[in-house]
Amino acid sequence: MSVLKKSPWIYHAHAGGCNGCDIELLACMGPRYDLERLGIKWVSSPRYADILLVTGPVPLHTKPFLERVYAQTPEPKRVIAMGACGCSCGVFIDDENYSIAGPVEKIIPVDVKIPGCPPKPEAIIDGILKVLNKM
């Protein structure tokens, strides 16, 4: 097993959305689920990350931010799109929505999707394990 699989570092990029997904991510960091005890660490810069976890749909004004963050994440990198918004724009889906650039996969390549609005911590952990199997 590679070092990346044993102790992946994750950068959370909030592209948009209502923050419901972000609250569930906080639950993953808290004492009940405490992903750090399994070696999964959240980092404050994409330059340190192995995995980019993106929440929310991608509004036009954060599209350049997401492209830059993706470019700053070193190879080999993996991307998780989290929540109905990250997977398919969720409640923001509308062909005539002037402010949404699209779901995450329209902007950057996505390896794993975690559906749900918002996904439970168990689903988030399952998604992280799925992306680890792709590393």
Ligand code: SF4
């Ligand atoms: S998927 Fe649901 S909880 Fe998550 S950002 Fe979108 S609306 Fe909010």
